[in-house]
Amino acid sequence: MREGGIPLSPPLTLHKTQQHCLMKSKVNLTEQREKLQNRLRRYHIWDLIKDLIFINLGMAIYDVGWALFLLPYKITTGGGAGMCAIIQYATDFPMQYSLLIVNTVLLLLAWWQLGFKFALKTLYAVLSLTFYLEVGQEIVSNESYGLWQVLGDNQEGMACILGAILNGIGIGMVFMSGGCTGGWDIIASVINKYKNVSIGRVLLYLDLFVIGCCYFLFHSWQMVVFGYVTLVIYTFAVDTMINSSKQDIQFTIYTKHHDTMVESIRTKTGHTATLLFAKGGFTHDQLKVVVTIVHKSEQVEMLRLIRDTDTDAFVTFHRVEGAFGKGFNVIRA
Numbered sequence: 001m002r003e004g005g006i007p008l009s010p011p012l013t014l015h016k017t018q019q020h021c022l023m024k025s026k027v028n029l030t031e032q033r034e035k036l037q038n039r040l041r042r043y044h045i046w047d048l049i050k051d052l053i054f055i056n057l058g059m060a061i062y063d064v065g066w067a068l069f070l071l072p073y074k075i076t077t078g079g080g081a082g083m084c085a086i087i088q089y090a091t092d093f094p095m096q097y098s099l100l101i102v103n104t105v106l107l108l109l110a111w112w113q114l115g116f117k118f119a120l121k122t123l124y125a126v127l128s129l130t131f132y133l134e135v136g137q138e139i140v141s142n143e144s145y146g147l148w149q150v151l152g153d154n155q156e157g158m159a160c161i162l163g164a165i166l167n168g169i170g171i172g173m174v175f176m177s178g179g180c181t182g183g184w185d186i187i188a189s190v191i192n193k194y195k196n197v198s199i200g201r202v203l204l205y206l207d208l209f210v211i212g213c214c215y216f217l218f219h220s221w222q223m224v225v226f227g228y229v230t231l232v233i234y235t236f237a238v239d240t241m242i243n244s245s246k247q248d249i250q251f252t253i254y255t256k257h258h259d260t261m262v263e264s265i266r267t268k269t270g271h272t273a274t275l276l277f278a279k280g281g282f283t284h285d286q287l288k289v290v291v292t293i294v295h296k297s298e299q300v301e302m303l304r305l306i307r308d309t310d311t312d313a314f315v316t317f318h319r320v321e322g323a324f325g326k327g328f329n330v331i332r333a
Helices: 016-070 079-091 095-114 116-140 156-176 184-194 199-218 221-244 258-269 296-309
Strands: 248-254 274-279 286-295 314-320
Touching: 016 079, 016 116, 016 156, 079 095, 079 199, 095 116, 156 221, 184 199, 199 221, 248 296, 258 286, 258 296, 286 296, 296 314
Parallel strands: none
Antiparallel strands: 248 286, 248 314, 274 286
16 A cells, blocks of 8 residues: 555456467467578578579670670780780780689689679689580681681671670679679779778779780780770670669659649659758748659650649659669669
């Protein structure tokens, strides 16, 4: 009994039925957590399998570019592959074996910085690269004339263009799958860790050095130019492969009919929108700005929708490199 005659509340006790329900709910939560973990584990395993399949396909395309176009015409490019190609041109030591040796050594030296999963994909890409280069050169080789020049004689210009495009497509597929082919990428990552130099600048210096070295082998500035052209086209093809699949368009719409605009976007495109509160800098009028993201293929449809909803709307739009979530890409990092 408290002071003032107010009785104390009895201690809270759980009935046996309540205790049983509580224990059962805890068991259910544990089971659901285990199911979720198993589902995520299966999802990650399937992601790894798909990545390895695409790495394998990307390496096959990359090696077609080398075996069919670049190697027969003795064209080089940047990176570790370009360096090993120069070694093959100078000594006839197969490019695939020198690449395997260099990348294996670099992986052993830097695997702790790459992480197990990335190192595994890189090792798989290196082994695929070695295998396909071996097979590709066997197919196009001729005992009397060496590698067969499929485009005919004196077609180095066309060969460097086609080879660079195939190389870019193949490496782009490898990068999109979370792997790499080793070589300069590993060296640049190590240098970047200990020195205040960007990876892009390190790669550029290394590429320029490798391509420039082919002058001392061929004594021809023409081959150096072909090497730089190959590098530029290859880089453009890689960027196109990586970014083209993630291009979406963000619209910013200033309109007084924001509710009607949002409803039109939702019903006609399947996307939704976000309303931002704004104030005019001159008129000081309050308004709501409609912001939405649509696929690149829906750009024209969106412009027509805005025109039909409010002809006085002020609209800006720009490209978004990546949009992830419901209705767009799934995060696979």
